[in-house]
Amino acid sequence: GENVEQHPSTLSVQEGDSAVIKCTYSDSASNYFPWYKQELGKGPQLIIDIRSNVGEKKDQRIAVTLNKTAKHFSLHITETQPEDSAVYFCAASIGGTSYGKLTFGQGTILTVHP
Amino acid sequence: GAVVSQHPSWVICKSGTSVKIECRSLDFQATTMFWYRQFPKQSLMLMATSNEGSKATYEQGVEKDKFLINHASLTLSTLTVTSAHPEDSSFYICSATRGFDRGSGGYTFGSGTRLTVV
Numbered sequence: 587g588e589n590v591e592q593h594p595s596t597l598s599v600q601e602g603d604s605a606v607i608k609c610t611y612s613d614s615a616s617n618y619f620p621w622y623k624q625e626l627g628k629g630p631q632l633i634i635d636i637r638s639n640v641g642e643k644k645d646q647r648i649a650v651t652l653n654k655t656a657k658h659f660s661l662h663i664t665e666t667q668p669e670d671s672a673v674y675f676c677a678a679s680i681g682g683t684s685y686g687k688l689t690f691g692q693g694t695i696l697t698v699h700p
Numbered sequence: 701g702a703v704v705s706q707h708p709s710w711v712i713c714k715s716g717t718s719v720k721i722e723c724r725s726l727d728f729q730a731t732t733m734f735w736y737r738q739f740p741k742q743s744l745m746l747m748a749t750s751n752e753g754s755k756a757t758y759e760q761g762v763e764k765d766k767f768l769i770n771h772a773s774l775t776l777s778t779l780t781v782t783s784a785h786p787e788d789s790s791f792y793i794c795s796a797t798r799g800f801d802r803g804s805g806g807y808t809f810g811s812g813t814r815l816t817v818v
Contacts, residue, residue, distance in 0.1 A: 620806055629706070629793050629809035630744070675743060679807075687734060688795070688807060690743045 588613040590678050592691025600699050605666050607694045609676035610658040616678040620688070621650060621661045624673045633674075634661070666698045702728050704796050706810025713784055713817055721779045721813045723794030729774035730796035734807070735767070738791040750777050784817040791815075 589612040599605050611619075617638035622630035636643045636650045636659065643650050647666075652659040663670060674694045680686040703726040713719050723733060732751050736744040748764075750756040750771035758764045766788075768780040777796075781788055794810040 618806070622809075627791075627812070627814070629812045631809070632806060635806055687746055687749055689746075692743050 588616055588678055588680075588689040590676060590689050590691040592676050592694060594694060595692060596695045596697070598697045598699065599666050601666060601668060603666055605661075605663040605670070605696055605698075607661045607674055607676070607696075608658060609660070609678075609691050610656075611678040611689075612657065613678070613680070614654075614657065615680050618679045619650070619652060619659045620677050621648075622675045622677065624675060624693075630675060663696075666696075668698050668700050671696055671698045702796075702798070702808040704730075704794065704808045704810045706794050706813055708813060709811060710814040711816070713815070715785055715817055716783055718780055718782045719784055719815060721781075721792055721794070721815075723777045723779070723796065723810050725775045725796045725798075725808070728796075728798050730777075730798055731774070732797050733771055733777040734795040734797075735769060735777075735779050736793045736795065738793060738812075740791075744793060747779075781815065784815070786817045789815055789817045 592609045620635035621633050623633045624630045634648050634650050636652050647664045649662040676691040677688045679688045705724045707722050735747045737747050738744050746759050747762045748756045748758045748769050750769050752771050752774045756769035771777040791812050793812045795807045797807045
């Protein structure tokens with residue numbers, strides 16, 4: 587089955603700096619790669635996603651890049667703010683006419699210091 | 701946007717009793733719902749996948765007789781933890797999807813249920 591590795595496990599940055607979180611996946615059939623933000627005691631919230639026919643996607647301060655050949659994808663957050671502090675998860679799935687199951691990375695605890 | 705409601709948000713039960721958790725898609729019909737379990741400071745682990753009107757598919761190592769899943773309609777799935785024990789205490793999260801062919805939406809997650817068995 588699919589295996590998703592996520593690094594780093596913790597990331598501490600100063601407000602205004604950029605943060606980068608990286609993930610690798612094992613199944614070349616995976617074609618949908620979402621990123622989630624989870625705050626304490628809450629469910630994951632989708633922040634951005636990318637499909638395998640796209641190499642990069644950006645939404646304001648957040649961007650995701652995908653390298654299908656190397657089977658890795660990354661989350662980039664620019665101009666970080668204290669409210670960006672949370673746990674971030676990457677995931678991968680084989681989508682199609684119906685979604686396959688998501689496999690999650692181990693998570694990254696991001697702390698943004700004011 | 702797609703909204704998934706999960707109830708209760710927290711529950712405390714006595715060892716040996718059963719607890720039911722509900723997951724509802726409020727503004728879309730979910731072809732598939734997923735149930736996850738998350739231990740503190742860990743990632744989400746998929747327990748089972750359920751499709752409306754059919755039996756759930758459980759992941760390896762998940763006891764189907766202990767974690768009963770019912771997906772009776774396109775908007776409702778329930779997880780019942782039967783004969784709960786303290787080791788079942790965890791954060792349970794549901795997710796719903798309507799599939800690629802029904803437009804974007806991906807997977808929408810509920811807010812989670814904190815189960816504590818005493």
